[in-house]
Amino acid sequence: MNENHRVPQWAPRLPKKIIHQLYLNDALGIHDEGLIDDVGYRLLMRCRSFIIANKAVRGKATCPVCSSIIPHHKRKDEFLVCNCGWKLSWGEYFATIQHKQLSGAEPVIMLFMKFVKQFPVSRSYKNKILLIDEVIHGFHWYAKNNTPTRPVAINLIEGRLKDVIDFLDALSYSTKSVSELSQTKRVWDENVKYVRSWVPNDQQSNDKQPRDKKNVKE
Numbered sequence: 001m002n003e004n005h006r007v008p009q010w011a012p013r014l015p016k017k018i019i020h021q022l023y024l025n026d027a028l029g030i031h032d033e034g035l036i037d038d039v040g041y042r043l044l045m046r047c048r049s050f051i052i053a054n055k056a057v058r059g060k061a062t063c064p065v066c067s068s069i070i071p072h073h074k075r076k077d078e079f080l081v082c083n084c085g086w087k088l089s090w091g092e093y094f095a096t097i098q099h100k101q102l103s104g105a106e107p108v109i110m111l112f113m114k115f116v117k118q119f120p121v122s123r124s125y126k127n128k129i130l131l132i133d134e135v136i137h138g139f140h141w142y143a144k145n146n147t148p149t150r151p152v153a154i155n156l157i158e159g160r161l162k163d164v165i166d167f168l169d170a171l172s173y174s175t176k177s178v179s180e181l182s183q184t185k186r187v188w189d190e191n192v193k194y195v196r197s198w199v200p201n202d203q204q205s206n207d208k209q210p211r212d213k214k215n216v217k218e
């Protein structure tokens with residue numbers, strides 16, 4: 001593909017099996033540095049993609065060739081033109097973002113930014129797993145009455161919304177697990193009750209889930 005018309009690439013959501021393995025190992029008291037870095041850096045790349053995509057949708061696209069920021073007016077036929085020679089219509093750029101679970105409001109972006117900043121400078125296994133645990137158990141919030149709407153795991157882990165919730169519900173814990181994880185789990189259990197109140201059991205597609213401001217029981 002011509003460099004001058006390259007479309008942006010977004011890091012994929014994570015496969016469940018590596019997160020499952022991380023929590024299983026942790027519950028067995030096995031601290032696998034290779035595995036935790038694999039999970040952490042995949043999450044970091046995904047969070048970074050999410051942040052860049054949201055910034056683009058808000059009018060500041062990132063050039064996929066040189067990373068310069070290109071302000072735009074969100075008109076589909078408008079061309080994003082970079083000093084490096086790259087050029088693409090906003091319509092084509094936006095099409096790479098849609099239906100990829102790359103959308104969220106400010107609190108989610110802040111949560112992901114914290115992870116992107118702190119994971120690479122975390123040295124101990126414990127710090128790393130606490131950061132991973134915090135980010136995968138986060139929620140989108142309905143600002144009007146401050147209730148959780150969707151888990152952010154849908155933006156980070158492969159699968160339909162119900163699968164991802166069931167997956168996090170079933171992660172392994174034991175007395176050998178890093179002790180703070182049980183606190184995150186308690187908060188998750190409380191928040192996920194609201195979400196389950198509207199997630200249909202037969203939900204067919206990630207893309208058909210309610211938006212944050214629609215269909216949420218108040």
Ligand SMILES: [Zn+2]
Pocket residue numbers: 063064065066067068082083084085086
């Ligand atoms: Zn450029």
